[in-house]
Amino acid sequence: MTTRYQEIARELRDGIENGTYAPGSKLPAIPELMRTYDVARDTVRDAIARLTHEGLVTPRRGVGTTVRDNTPVALGYRADQPAATWSAQAGEGPDSDRIESAGWETPDRGIIERLELPPNSQVVRRLRHQSKGEQVAQLMEQWLPDMVANIIEEHAGTDLADPDVVPSTDLYSLMRRAGESPSTVTERLSTRMPTPDEVELMELPAGVPVLVTYRVTRNDASIPLETATFVGAGDRMSQSFTVNLQ
Amino acid sequence: MTTRYQEIARELRDGIENGTYAPGSKLPAIPELMRTYDVARDTVRDAIARLTHEGLVTPRRGVGTTVRDNTPVALGYRADQPAATWSAQAGEGPDSDRIESAGWETPDRGIIERLELPPNSQVVRRLRHQSKGEQVAQLMEQWLPDMVANIIEEHAGTDLADPDVVPSTDLYSLMRRAGESPSTVTERLSTRMPTPDEVELMELPAGVPVLVTYRVTRNDASIPLETATFVGAGDRMSQSFTVNLQ
DNA sequence: GAGTGGTCTAGACCACCAA
DNA sequence: TGGTGGTCTAGACCACTCT
Numbered sequence: 001m002t003t004r005y006q007e008i009a010r011e012l013r014d015g016i017e018n019g020t021y022a023p024g025s026k027l028p029a030i031p032e033l034m035r036t037y038d039v040a041r042d043t044v045r046d047a048i049a050r051l052t053h054e055g056l057v058t059p060r061r062g063v064g065t066t067v068r069d070n071t072p073v074a075l076g077y078r079a080d081q082p083a084a085t086w087s088a089q090a091g092e093g094p095d096s097d098r099i100e101s102a103g104w105e106t107p108d109r110g111i112i113e114r115l116e117l118p119p120n121s122q123v124v125r126r127l128r129h130q131s132k133g134e135q136v137a138q139l140m141e142q143w144l145p146d147m148v149a150n151i152i153e154e155h156a157g158t159d160l161a162d163p164d165v166v167p168s169t170d171l172y173s174l175m176r177r178a179g180e181s182p183s184t185v186t187e188r189l190s191t192r193m194p195t196p197d198e199v200e201l202m203e204l205p206a207g208v209p210v211l212v213t214y215r216v217t218r219n220d221a222s223i224p225l226e227t228a229t230f231v232g233a234g235d236r237m238s239q240s241f242t243v244n245l246q
Numbered sequence: 247m248t249t250r251y252q253e254i255a256r257e258l259r260d261g262i263e264n265g266t267y268a269p270g271s272k273l274p275a276i277p278e279l280m281r282t283y284d285v286a287r288d289t290v291r292d293a294i295a296r297l298t299h300e301g302l303v304t305p306r307r308g309v310g311t312t313v314r315d316n317t318p319v320a321l322g323y324r325a326d327q328p329a330a331t332w333s334a335q336a337g338e339g340p341d342s343d344r345i346e347s348a349g350w351e352t353p354d355r356g357i358i359e360r361l362e363l364p365p366n367s368q369v370v371r372r373l374r375h376q377s378k379g380e381q382v383a384q385l386m387e388q389w390l391p392d393m394v395a396n397i398i399e400e401h402a403g404t405d406l407a408d409p410d411v412v413p414s415t416d417l418y419s420l421m422r423r424a425g426e427s428p429s430t431v432t433e434r435l436s437t438r439m440p441t442p443d444e445v446e447l448m449e450l451p452a453g454v455p456v457l458v459t460y461r462v463t464r465n466d467a468s469i470p471l472e473t474a475t476f477v478g479a480g481d482r483m484s485q486s487f488t489v490n491l492q
Numbered sequence: 493g494a495g496t497g498g499t500c501t502a503g504a505c506c507a508c509c510a511a
Numbered sequence: 512t513g514g515t516g517g518t519c520t521a522g523a524c525c526a527c528t529c530t
Contacts, residue, residue, distance in 0.1 A: 003518060029496065040520045042288070045497085053299045055453035055481070061497045062528030068451065172491070182491055190484035191437035191457045205314065207301035209455030209480065211437045234455065235301070238436035241487050245418070245428055249499060275515065286501045291516085307516045308509030 008037055008047035013196075016056055016067050023069035027057060053206070055193040096131040102163040104146075111143050114216055114227040124149040124161045129201070136202045138232040148225050151178040171226065172217075180219055182226075188214045189239065194231075202233045209234040251292035254283055258293065259442075262302055262313055269315035273303060299452070301439040342377040348409040350392075357389050360462055360473040370395040370407045375447070382448045384478040394471050397424040418463075421471060428471055434460045435485065440477075448479045455480040 002010075015021045028036065033044045048065055051057045059065040105125045112119060128140040144152075149160050155178035158167050167174060172182050194202070194210045204210075213230040232239075248256075261267045274282065279290045294311055297303045305311040351371045358365060374386040390398075395406050401424035404413050413420060418428050440448070440456045450456075459476040478485075 005518075031495090041522090043519060046518080048497090049295070053453045055451075058451050059497060060528085061526060062495075064496060185489045185491065186486060187489075188484050188486040189435050189457065191455045191480040193453050193455060205301075205304050207299045207439050209437045209439060211435065211457075234437040238434050240432060240434040243431045243433075245431065251499075277514085287503090289500060292499080294516090305516060306509085307507060308514075310515060 004037070004039055005043050005046035005050070008033065008039070008044065009050040012047065012051060013054075013056065016051075021067045023067050025067055026064040027067065029064060053193065054195075098129045098131070099163050099166070100127040100129050102126040102165075103161050107143055111227065114214070115143060115145050115224045117145055122146045126160065126163075132236060135233075135236070137236045138230055139198065139201065140228060140230050142226065142228040144226050145224070148175070148178075148180060151180060155179060175225060180225055182217045183220045184218045184222070186216050186218075191234065194233075198231060204233055205235065211237050211239065213239065250283070250285055251289045251296070254279065254285070254290065254293035255296040258297060259300075259302065262297075267313045269313050271313055272310040273313065275310060299439065300441075344375045344377070345409050345412070346373040346375050348372040348411075349407050353389055357473065360460070361389060361391050361470045363391055368392045372406065372409075378482060381479075381482070383482045384476055385444070385447065386474060386476050388472065388474040390472050391470070394421070394424075394426060397426060401425060417472065426465055426471055428463045429466045430464045430468070432462050432464075437480065440479075444477060450479055451481065457483050457485065459485065 012021070012027060015027075021027055027033075027048070030041060030044050030048070033039075033047075034041055037044070048057065048059055052059060056068060057065050058068055103125060104122050106120055107123050107125065109119075111123065112121060115121075115123065117123070123146060124144045126140075126142045126144075128142070129136045130138040130140060144160060152174050153159050156174045158174055159165050160167070175182050190212050191209050192212060194204050194208065198204065198210060202210075211230075211232040211234055213228075213232070215226075215228045215230070216224055217226040218224050258267070258273060267273055273279075273294070276287060276290050276294070279285075279293075280287055283290070294303065294305055298305060302314060303311050304314055349371060350368050352366055353369050353371065355365075357369065358367065361367075361369065363369070369392060370390045372386075372388045372390075374388070375382045376384040376386060390406060398420050399405050402420045404420055405411050406413070421428050436458050437455050438458060440450050440454070444450065444456060448456075457476075457478040457480055459474075459478070461472075461474045461476070462470055463472040464470050
């Protein structure tokens with residue numbers, strides 16, 4: 001059952017996402033939305049409250065409801081000494097890791113930039129759901145340049161674009177066997193409120209944010225071999241890093 | 247101006263925090279709260295909506311409003327190879343780092359555990375506000391065992407318990423000069439909705455979660471030298487880690 | 493002053509759950 | 512079946528911002 005205010009929220013959200021309401025611009029005023037949708041004031045306010053808690057808009061008295069710009073400013077962690085070690089945590093992984101889909105795609109600009117590929121390149125995209133217990137705790141979306149996917153198929157015989165193929169070993173080992181050894185991994189962690197899709201997939205209660213991780217794996221020549229986006233449920237996820245100082 | 251529903255939300259929140267409403271138990275039903283506070287139904291619902299978006303309670307039709315248990319399950323990152331490098335990001339630090347307070351304290355159990363100290367130990371606690379531009383982007387709370395603070399004062403002449411003392415160099419250099427070299431740093435990152443205090447301090451818009459980092463620094467013998475908690479505004483923060491694989 | 497969103501009311505009907 | 516929260520109305524008054 002989809003209710004009136006949810007419908008209004010959805011239409012406004014679509015308008016924000018497709019650019020009808022650009023960041024910095026304003027939504028129509030409450031009285032206007034009341035006329036447009038022929039509903040009472042509180043119904044409109046419920047819709048706007050929903051968008052507000054999703055982090056999309058900021059209503060201000062006497063001004064209007066402004067569409068937010070959600071580009072976070074980086075504020076990196078400062079290490080005193082760079083040389084360090086990163087250790088895997090034992091017994092903390094997901095207890096189920098399901099490949100939801102896999103195949104060839106022409107990715108959007110963001111992925112092209114992360115992989116430093118020319119426009120319209122083909123890549124392998126893999127979508128995974130990692131669960132802890134009954135619930136999905138983390139969504140993983142992964143992209144590999146065609147060159148990398150192809151040499152892995154040639155040298156290791158694993159077709160990563162086939163969702164039914166379960167790799168015999170982890171991706172980094174496959175890369176090494178194919179002669180493209182991963183050398184550095186960069187991860188950037190941030191947080192935000194979940195999208196309605198993520199709420200549904202991970203069964204997120206209201207008011208639970210997600211932990212978002214962007215990863216880029218590179219070889220010796222600093223050429224990207226893989227990139228991935230992790231979206232983890234904030235109420236059942238944390239990530240840890242251990243660093244050895246010299 | 248504090249409104250009626252904010253007042254009700256505050257009283258209920260206090261009840262949750264002081265244990266009157268334990269995790270798993272239920273808040274009084276809406277009709278009862280209407281009688282208790284002599285307000286209309288929607289006023290009570292506004293109060294509950296607020297707690298909901300703060301991640302404290304989960305209302306369910308036909309059941310009641312349940313107090314949530316907010317202990318996240320760990321799901322650590324799995325590295326394929328442990329040995330790695332962690333590089334500082336250039337030009338990404340805060341442009342202002344103010345020591346808000348500093349002094350000796352008897353910390354709560356959580357800090358005692360993180361520092362592996364006997365109960366009732368004295369520690370130096372330092373509170374910092376790190377800003378990016380006009381706004382506070384991250385709160386940092388730091389604790390040092392008395393042993394560590396004392397030897398730093400002896401060997402480096404820096405009294406870390408004095409809020410007006412600006413250290414001549416970074417903490418890890420001071421530790422090395424005092425003969426207690428930091429050897430490993432472990433960080434655990436998670437996310438949640440901000441508390442009302444954090445909303446005020448960092449001027450957080452509604453619907454913005456915070457990125458929480460727990461850090462423990464240890465020496466060669468794996469004895470904790472320092473621990474810190476970072477709370478970063480989710481709309482203006484991210485943290486990055488770079489790892490060199492062997 | 494005109495327009496914006498914020499709070500609150502009194503009442504209604506609905507969807508869901510447990511006994 | 513009775514109690515729970517979820518949605519919605521029509522109207523009122525208030526606080527705030529802009530011009």
